[in-house]
Amino acid sequence: MASSIVSMISIFLLFAMSGHALASLSPTFYSSTCPNLTGIVRAAVQQVVASEPRMCASLVRLFFHDCHVNGCDASIMLNGSNNEQFAFPNINSLRGYNVIENIKALVEAKCPNTVSCADIIVIVARECVMALNGPTWTVTFGRRDSLTANQTAANVELPPFFLNVSRLIANFQSHGLSVQDLVALSGSHTIGQGQCGNFKSRLYGPSLSSSPDYMNPYYNQSLRSQCPSSGGDSNLSPLDLQTPVVFDNKYYKNLINFSGLFHSDQTLWSGGDWTVAQLVHTYAMNQARFFQDFATGMINMGNLKPLLAPNGQIRKYCGKVN
């Protein structure tokens, strides 16, 4: 009797101290209501990768652009022209909305009105990293879908490509993410493509950044052939020249070789922050450490500011509120 009172009190204290409401994220959130969620998503992602490997890079970025603006709440999917999809970092750049909508439809067919679009975005990102030979980690569920999107917030919160290392650190810290999360999650740029307009200023000037820049001259030369000084702003170059559809630690080896595509990449090595540069070096030398810290970073980013019941809703279609 006394001991059960003590354990009740300690359970209460645990909740009180960790600040948890009763609704919270959990890996088993859908285990009775949608037991094959992972199987459905995994099969769909494998088809996507088979037909267009880059799409998985785009879907990992979609996760970032959803979660970095008021938490992972699928606000990025709302498709009205005053919404986040039309913010500067996203317009004519972010892609994969239809893929998420199609996977949502597959999930709805098996588990109607059960799984949020926010959770689908989070598990798709994990499946995509796995499908490109990257690490895996345990995903938690129970996020709800927002009723609104905030275009201004997307413009303010998503970091632009010309930021220097101290501003990148500040951006991540303002979202509760650490320096380690910043460096590890930037390793996503080991996959995917970027548009000429976002790195042209590094090749021809004028410099948009308030910190010094330098690029391997051979890499500089080869980018110039892809990216003319006038026009061609939407021409694509791989973020990792040699293995753009393999999730590996080549990104960090490139940085050490002064072959990062964006200023925001190269500044992690050459921006003058010793802690950050040391992490780049560690990940370049040790892929297992990169994989471990990347998984930690994805979990941290995925769990920030979750929208929990009774707030939000489970959208029927990700592109619009019910």
Ligand code: HEM
């Ligand atoms: C640290 C600050 C970051 C900056 C400044 C940044 C900026 C960019 C830019 C400018 C592009 C190219 C967009 C285009 O040219 O259309 C890009 C692509 C990409 N980003 Fe980032 N990014 C950052 C962090 C991240 C993070 C944290 C992730 C994921 C966790 C991520 C994942 C990706 C992926 C996978 C692509 C390739 C997308 C594709 O091929 O469609 N990025 N990023």
Ligand SMILES: *[C@@H]1O[C@H](CO)[C@@H](O)[C@H](O)[C@H]1NC(C)=O
């Ligand atoms: C889960 O879904 C996948 C994809 O539809 C399917 O191949 C698999 O058989 C399903 N597993 C179970 C246990 O229903």
Ligand SMILES: *[C@@H]1O[C@H](CO)[C@@H](O)[C@H](O)[C@H]1NC(C)=O
């Ligand atoms: C949208 O985001 C901006 C910038 O963060 C903020 O000032 C504004 O209050 C937000 N609007 C709503 C409706 O939450």
Ligand SMILES: *[C@@H]1O[C@H](CO)[C@@H](O)[C@H](O)[C@H]1NC(C)=O
């Ligand atoms: C980064 O940029 C800001 C302003 O944009 C500047 O004040 C700061 O000194 C720069 N930091 C570094 C390390 O270059």
Ligand SMILES: *[C@@H]1O[C@H](CO)[C@@H](O)[C@H](O)[C@H]1NC(C)=O
């Ligand atoms: C790329 O090469 C051009 C021409 O030599 C030079 O002006 C520019 O500063 C170089 N870019 C970087 C980032 O090193």
Ligand SMILES: *[C@@H]1O[C@H](CO)[C@@H](O)[C@H](O)[C@H]1NC(C)=O
């Ligand atoms: C460094 O970059 C140059 C030019 O892009 C390339 O030829 C060389 O293979 C790179 N070295 C490594 C170790 O990646």
Ligand SMILES: *[C@@H]1O[C@H](CO)[C@@H](O)[C@H](O)[C@H]1NC(C)=O
């Ligand atoms: C927005 O998404 C909804 C739901 O998927 C869809 O019915 C509608 O056609 C989409 N609108 C646009 C402009 O893409």
